[in-house]
Amino acid sequence: MKVKAENNRENSVPKGVTDFLPEQAELIGFIEERINRTFELWGFRRIIPPMFEFEELLAVGMDDSLRDKSFRFEDRQSHRLLAIPPDITPQVARIEAMRMSGYPLPHRLYYNGRVLRQVESQSGRSRELFQSGVELIGLESPEADAEMIAMSAEVLRKLGFTGFKLDLGQVEFFRGIMSAADLSLSVLKALQESIARKDSTTVRSILESVDIPDVTKSEIAELPRMFGSADVIQKASLTVRNDRSRRALDNLAKVVDILAIHGIRDELTIDLGEIRGLSYHTGVTFEGFVPDIGEPVCGGGRYDGLMGRYGRPAPATGFAFNVLNLLQGLEKSAVINLPVTPKILLFNMKEDRTAALELTARLREKGFIVARDIIRRDLHDSIEYARRTGIQSVVIVGDLAADERDAVLLKVSDGTRRVFTMTDQAFLDRSELFS
């Protein structure tokens, strides 16, 4: 089969996956580098789970709705069902429980990987997600929860985001209220959705039709209003009577206090009414948002029950960045702090390549990006090539006008030329001349 070249994204890849060309790939690299560097400085160590697993074992760590999203196929070797993970956390839990019992707790682990999820045809959503995240296993203290949120703030700052928001919840608060009400699943779901929409009217009308204690009714009726700045926690503690919800509020308040010491206050919002996140969460959860992007750029929370499912009970918390949402956010934001490395095109006019190759190696040692212009064409075309590919300087070796030991540095932006001696280290150190 031969295909016709067309600059056509639609025809070249399936819906929900993307080719990332150099401009976007560079930004993704920048994002992942900042994330990984932060994770490492906070003492997290990388692990690399495999691209596919036994479906049955992976499913242990997922709820059914996520499980249904995984890409599955039969193993030609074992004839067991395999799956490509739709989420990396269950893989980390499996590895921690089944492979790392020799390491002392707590474990600080990070990963960056790509996962696949089946989505509705018409949703237009990505089927391939880039996840970079951490798991902190073996600690139940609020300080561990705060560590997750503080790290996410540090990464967002390092990426240059301003005006980001971190939205905190505590799933036990909602569960504490609901456990006193013996509601059918359909009523519970309807309530949950109206609360998430902050739709007090619908919540009240649902409550009129059910037979549950009055105190619980009034607690539920308040839920659509239980979001906003940190003082929501204080307000909620005046409304809510049940112990489980009150413990949840105390726990959340401690996390907020520790975050204040980290210098994180104005970025925080609280939402006690929304049960977001995956069903395995058991405590404080959070999501991060950057300006102009509707989807969260990160999210996570406590999941004290998950490790036990893999046979090694332990408290745990974690979160992950959605790297492609961060990419979108960066593309919309004005400031991108991409480190700029001078790019040079080296144009050799000599028959002998020795001088050109030696100078190239020397420039690379200085940290410059140097592409050798191997193609046979005239200098004018090479300068045009440099301009179109974002290269700032052309260095010409063997220009007839120059001395044998000299080269010419030509600025692509304005065409100015500067002769220098190829062995002049001091000149080569002046990176501003090349950028």
Added chain:
Amino acid sequence: MKVKAENNRENSVPKGVTDFLPEQAELIGFIEERINRTFELWGFRRIIPPMFEFEELLAVGMDDSLRDKSFRFEDRQSHRLLAIPPDITPQVARIEAMRMSGYPLPHRLYYNGRVLRQVESQSGRSRELFQSGVELIGLESPEADAEMIAMSAEVLRKLGFTGFKLDLGQVEFFRGIMSAADLSLSVLKALQESIARKDSTTVRSILESVDIPDVTKSEIAELPRMFGSADVIQKASLTVRNDRSRRALDNLAKVVDILAIHGIRDELTIDLGEIRGLSYHTGVTFEGFVPDIGEPVCGGGRYDGLMGRYGRPAPATGFAFNVLNLLQGLEKSAVINLPVTPKILLFNMKEDRTAALELTARLREKGFIVARDIIRRDLHDSIEYARRTGIQSVVIVGDLAADERDAVLLKVSDGTRRVFTMTDQAFLDRSELFS
């Protein structure tokens, strides 16, 4: 389902894939960082192809044997057949031809990704490969071929390998000889295998049974001996009469000459008898080997026909590292130049966390890895935890013996203590004290 925790690799992942725990993951990160850095300094720009593609479109760039190795499944959305790529080069060719016609040639592109390949059950081979590679599209000069080989040598040196070998071939040499002989596929295959084994006896006995020109017979008979150092090229040119093979030798000699300018001589071996690599190769090919590892750590070559299959004909060359083979090589080699960052465990004895968190942030700004010891336990246990997890120093905030503004630096290796003022920048700059 609940599972029983066992430290058992066999039961936890399918055959042919691996969990990489922190020690190995760190080495993989080190390898990929060195590779990417080199690719970038040589002017290559990253692209990120998707994890799956339309099988039909991917197959355009693969021979049948590779195509059979791909993991395939039906697209729930389009009902077309999808495949997870067994090799990234066809993806790059597709992207270049169908998506990058707006960029001027040549293109220097790099990628690092993971691919899946079906393998025989009993082979014990990996089904998941980590590939980091480049494609240089739009250049037919021997200098472009030399650039690939020189880059691979630079990476192997930067990784600390000594005594590595780069084995060069030229597929046109073999094809030139064989095109004069009208041999059946089965005879051709038998010959190819005996030549690869350097089995002159079998080669001669096969030749006795076939009816081809004498000059071709003598050329073929020489093939099992046409390997060794660079002077093999000279010897071969005395033996071989056909033009196609002679042009191949000239081309290979030019590449070897350019590599000499790059300082690459002793590392080179030549093998004119082995047709390795993928069937899309059309010129110089090479493979890299490091001591004690039988499988190549990198390989590639010229493939001038591939781009045309995607509708945009262009000369091209490229190569990829097999990252897991490099990992094995590093693990067997004595010297690993892993950059060492001091690791600190911060132990807070104060009720108030402010001083501890401030010092932690300051140490991280200095580039130290700092894990906060959040768990409640006594200092002795913390030191033991640090020892077992490879942390060099414990910093204690709020030790009763110290002044309010002081902290204690405790070396894990010998238990020595040193008191310092937490705001003493000069002390914090002395990274040797912490490592």
